[in-house]
Amino acid sequence: MLKGMFKKTTYINITSDVKREAVKPGAAAESVEVPEGLWTKCPQCGHAVYTKELEENFFVCSRCGHHLRVGARDRLKMILDADSFTPWDEELETKNPLDFPGYPEKLQKARSQTGLSEAVISGQGTISGEPVAIAVMDASFFMASMGTVVGERITRLLERATALRLPAVIYCCSGGARMQEGMLSLMQMAKTSAAIKRHGDAGLPYFTVLTDPTTGGVTASFAMLGDVILAEPGALVGFAGPRVIEQTIGQKLPKGFQRAEFLLEHGLIDAIVERKDQRSVLGRLLKWHKAPENPKTAAQEASAAGQSEAQERRQRPEAHNTEKNKEEVPEP
Numbered sequence: 001m002l003k004g005m006f007k008k009t010t011y012i013n014i015t016s017d018v019k020r021e022a023v024k025p026g027a028a029a030e031s032v033e034v035p036e037g038l039w040t041k042c043p044q045c046g047h048a049v050y051t052k053e054l055e056e057n058f059f060v061c062s063r064c065g066h067h068l069r070v071g072a073r074d075r076l077k078m079i080l081d082a083d084s085f086t087p088w089d090e091e092l093e094t095k096n097p098l099d100f101p102g103y104p105e106k107l108q109k110a111r112s113q114t115g116l117s118e119a120v121i122s123g124q125g126t127i128s129g130e131p132v133a134i135a136v137m138d139a140s141f142f143m144a145s146m147g148t149v150v151g152e153r154i155t156r157l158l159e160r161a162t163a164l165r166l167p168a169v170i171y172c173c174s175g176g177a178r179m180q181e182g183m184l185s186l187m188q189m190a191k192t193s194a195a196i197k198r199h200g201d202a203g204l205p206y207f208t209v210l211t212d213p214t215t216g217g218v219t220a221s222f223a224m225l226g227d228v229i230l231a232e233p234g235a236l237v238g239f240a241g242p243r244v245i246e247q248t249i250g251q252k253l254p255k256g257f258q259r260a261e262f263l264l265e266h267g268l269i270d271a272i273v274e275r276k277d278q279r280s281v282l283g284r285l286l287k288w289h290k291a292p293e294n295p296k297t298a299a300q301e302a303s304a305a306g307q308s309e310a311q312e313r314r315q316r317p318e319a320h321n322t323e324k325n326k327e328e329v330p331e332p
Contacts, residue, residue, distance in 0.1 A: 042066055044234075058275040067232045067275055069212060071114075072121045072138035075171055079279050080125040080134070087123040089156050094118060094149045100180040110141050119144040119174075122157040124166065128283025130290070133161035136171040139213070143175035146217055150178075151188025154222060158195035158206075167205045167286055172223040176216020189221035196225050205289040207282065210237050210260065210269065228285060229269045230278070231260035237269075 039048045044066035054061070058078060059068045070078070076085055094117075096103045111117060119142055122135040135157050137144040144150075154170065161168045177185040199206055208226035213236040220239055223229075231237060238258035246253055256262045263269045273281050 040068070042068070060275055065233070067212065067234060069139050069173075070275075071140060072116065072136040072171075075136045076121065076125070076134070078275070079136075079169075079171075079282065080127060081129065085123055085125040085134075087121065088160065089122060089153050090117060092118070092149050092152055094147055096180075097148065097184055098180070098182050103180040106142075106180075114138065114140050116141050118149045118153065119146075120150050120153050122153045124164075127169070127279060127286060130283060130286035131166055132282075132286060133157050133164070133166045133168045134170070135168075137173045137211075137218075139173050139175075142178060144173050144218075145175050145178035145185075146188050147178035147181045147185050148188065151185070151191055154188075154192045155195045158192070158199045162195075162199045162202050162204060165202070165204065165291055167207070167289065167291065168199060169207045169209070169282060170222060170226075171209045171211060172214045172218055173211040174214060174216060174218035174223075176218065186217060189217050192222040193225060196222055200227070202291075204291050205285070207285055209273075209278065209282075210235050212236050215239065215241065224268075227289070228271075230271050230273050230281070231263065231269045233260060233272055233274060235260040237263055 040051045042061040045064040047063045059070050120137045207228050210231040
């Protein structure tokens with residue numbers, strides 16, 4: 001009765017570096033080599049998807065519709081017109097300003113694994129023929145945490161966009177501020193926000209797309225300051241994580257809390273756009289909000305209006321005095 005009760009169950013897992021062994025009764029074991037990266041497992045439903053098929057479907061699971069995380073280079077290929085991208089500020093390199101132990105080694109490891117120099121790629125390109133300054137964050141590099149170089153690249157992107165009179169688009173994802181850079185990483189929140197203000201004062205549009213996950217200091221600064229804020233389906237967006245919030249307030253959070261759908265329902269974002277539609281949606285937004293060629297800033301317009309009004313006031317008494325003088329002059 002108890003025979004086989006404690007027998008260990010055998011499982012077959014499909015992973016990127018799997019080596020399966022098919023064993024048939026009465027036959028010798030034969031090793032089957034599966035090429036690395038041939039299949040990708042969906043983190044949502046667990047379904048193994050053919051990687052080539054996944055790439056053709058914009059890295060969206062064909063079974064459950066889950067939007068998998070995408071690298072910055074793949075994202076740029078999806079969104080920008082072919083061969084239109086010119087990178088900016090690639091020479092900026094992260095140092096170790098606080099002499100944090102082990103930080104240089106971790107940076108070097110992240111660079112060798114991802115082929116990136118930092119967690120954001122910035123530059124200029126076109127979307128549906130419309131010129132745009134664009135930055136894309138990559139979660140595979142230090143979870144896209146914001147350090148001094150990430151903040152500087154975002155700030156320079158916005159300043160250059162202001163000088164060139166370009167709209168700006170930023171694809172946001174981040175685990176928050178980079179703890180290895182301490183207060184210097186937190187200062188990037190104010191710096192990027194000030195650059196966005198100057199960009200807006202110049203009459204230029206700024207759009208953000210929130211991807212999974214967008215949290216911490218990035219959420220508290222440039223991610224939520226867009227003129228139009230879009231998000232991908234199911235993206236986690238918030239400041240602190242849901243577990244931290246539950247522990248702090250001692251209450252169970254509602255289902256779907258901090259997900260894009262919850263934020264849309266409560267008015268924190270403007271729209272949820274599937275990955276296959278993002279290029280066309282951004283292209284339309286850029287056409288609708290195209291800045292005029294010879295703009296006047298709000299300050300210039302206010303100054304011109306004030307000068308015109310003052311001139312009118314100066315002219316009114318003179319006209320009044322002229323009429324009065326005419327009345328006083330006696331007829332000959």
